[in-house]
Amino acid sequence: MTDTRPCSHSPVCPGAHSADREAARSVCAHPEQGWSFLCNGVLVFDDTGGLHPDGTVITPHRPAPAAVAA
Template structure:
């Protein structure tokens, strides 16, 4: 495993690249889109 928080990614022992935004790049090239939940400061409300 390699961890590079200053670059926003980690390499797991199974070959998966894990990105800070929760996206993933699998060893077979498959992409898993980021799925980080939005914080409350990103939610807009209508008045």
């Protein structure tokens, strides 16, 4: 799979299918609506889910709750 990298800044942002894809720069953010569009073409949502540029879903990946010490 090839990643679309529309950014032209340096260093180049991680590709849309990279594990660190959310480290890309935000091109457009709408926090009131709960989403941001990154320069690698990924649409990310506040629930930690998202969409790749090809429309495939990125499932939410919230951290597991911390264990409570007894």
